[in-house]
Amino acid sequence: MSAEPSLLAPIAAEPVAPARTVLMRLVRNPVVAIGGTVLMLMTLLGLFAPWLGTLDPTAINPSTRNRVPGFERTIRADDGSTTTFKHRMGTDSLGRDVYSRVVYGARVSLLIAVSVASVSIAIGLVIGLIAGYVRPLDGVIMRFMDGLMAIPGILLAIAVVSLFRSGLTAVIIAIIVPEIPRVVRVVRSIVLSVREEPYVEAAIMAGTRLPQLMIRHILPNTIAPLIVQGTFIAASAILVEAILSFLGIGIPPEIPTWGNIMAEGRNLFRVFPHNILYPGIFLGITVLAVNMLGDGLRDTLDPKMAGR
């Protein structure tokens, strides 16, 4: 009789925390790296706006209205000394510095992106877990979600904004509501497939109670897809905010947001395109960066791609 293969055959490789290898793959992915870097720069831009050679973004100056980019203005300080300020992106029809408004506008856009993504994911996650696991509620919840999805997001947002007084919170709520069904769908489909996995059934056989079952065995499977979904929500939130502001029902016009700047420049667009051009470029780059980050994350976190 031959020797049987050893029972204690060597166990493969050193224990590697899966999280670290994922992080390494992320950093090596050029799409993630570019998207992340651009986003990081935008965040820094927003955070350090006061120190980046900006003026007060709300200061009106009637004498220098609608100046083209590169116009130089002399500012007289209280003590009589003068400095020259160069309006790199020109001024708008109230004489406000467009460059300063664009830089400060990054704050609002990014704040909205982050808060909308995190809140809609948190709410959608809870509803999705319930819909996926509690069979009797599934039909009711999902039909309601289908109803929400049937209404165009912008319309729904306009309706929500008109219910509240317009302002940052109202805009954030207005953008969150239409995003929730998308998160619920993703979470529910994951729960439906994972709950049939033998390891979940093994946990049920081990007497694991429902909350633990959810947290330990089901929830972790939703993290990667939700991170990806989150980036897409963030990108669309920035856009929707800009659209709402552009339509004049978003953030009050004195607060600099990219949407507001463009709305303000709309009337004189043919004569002074810079009012729309610069915030448009920033908006485009930011949304592109967030989408790149999302695409890269999806490719890297998708288990099917892991072996590549």
Next chain:
Amino acid sequence: MSNAQTPVLEIAGLSIALPGGGDRARAVDDVSLSVAAGEIVCVVGESGSGKSVTAFSVMGLLAKALKPVAGAIKLEGEDLLTATPQRLRALRGDRMAMIFQEPMTALNPVLTIGDQIEEVLRIHTDLGPAERRAQVLAMLESMRLPEPERMHASYPHQISGGQRQRVMIAAALILDPALLIADEPTTALDVTTQAQILRLIKDMQSRRGTGVLFITHDFGVVAEIADRVVVMEKGRVVEQGPAADILTHPQHPYTQMLIAAVPSLKPADRKPALGPLALETVGLAKTYGSKTLFSKARIVHAAKDVAIRVRRGETVGIVGESGSGKTTVARCVARLMPPSEGSILVPDIDIAKLSEGRLRPYRRKIQVVFQDPFRSLNPRRTVGASIVEGPMNFGLGAKEAMQRARDLMALVGLQPNALERYPHQFSGGQRQRIAIARALAMEPEILIADEAVSALDVSVQKQVLALLADVQERFNLAILFITHDLRVAAQICDRIVVMEKGVIVEQGATAQVFSAPAHAYTRALIEAAPGRDFATGLAAVDAVQA
């Protein structure tokens, strides 16, 4: 056709490099074999032996990461490794064809059967539509498919798995290729279907003089159809020769081990278990109904009137083909799904209708070992966390639970310090040991093994079966063993329950069921077991050494 001197296929010194980071440098290392016209050559080996890679390299279907680095593959004298992609494409289908393990995924779901077979003719011949159709119908006829006309117009989902595999074979053989490569073509099929397909392949091959390269892991299948056998281990050919020689006088220790590990169809001697009753089902039934607003309710009886008794220390096997309801019964007993009718006594309380909350104390008495060792452990948690989860749910302290896990790891033959590792760092057999340890951690009275060894290689299967027998004796477990494999059932079960279409057709002591099957279906199952006449198990090897 090729003359008798040049073999249809000749592989000489073939080596295929694996990309870096693998457990070995070469997927296939210096492999030489040949297939003559009208000959069936079986390539046998366990998972990872390189048998499928060899087959795919012949077809020129290797994944890009795998590169042949040495040797030659000659089809009727023409080297395939140096052939242009155009030439390879012309040869595929015309001179060589392949059939796969999973006939469903190998067929296009949106084309009819007829279209798919005709496609081969359309690409490789100048036949007109009427001639093509006639030829396809004749081929379907010779595959013994019922109603060739209807079959021609059917879509893959409308026909059974066995019929799909026949269609695949028809498509492969329609141009009369010199070489047919069959990659585990019967592994996904039920035994009775498998027997028919094997007979068909053998038939077609001898009638047309096709050379067949048949990849399998199953020595029963080898005994059934092989003329010659090539045994592969870790990318190398360790032994080859005529089937009769290899099966009865294996020379290489690996071949001897493989053949010895194949469970024998002759039931092992077993003492009747006389322990107290652990589990009894009475009139257990599970029905699925799909009632919609617009159609009449369609009721499917997945299991009906199932009565099974299992004693402590006894192993009761439920055998049957897919759709027989054996897994439904197991899942009902485990209360992973509620039964529609009947009671489940363990042994004095009926758990069939208990709510989840009232059921919880009884959960620990019944534990399950699942089929797929790659999915039954949470990939995100260490195996230690998986093992201690159950005991800690029932109030055991973390320290005591870890100690119990360490003891159990040693008991199932793994290093206790491996508790910190993640499931992907273990092999399939090791994971199945961990799954058994996890079940034992609950100190159950009843263990349900749902095809628990079906996904494992024979040598590993043998070890896991030995482990199950060992823990049964140690903990006086009642085991409900669900399997489609009669060989495994013959070796491990005290009693056997045969199910067909949701109903028990026969049950009795293993030896009695095998020697004097009462029901026609049981007889059909036993007769269909591949390589029935081939004496396997230790006896064969002992006979050689004597």
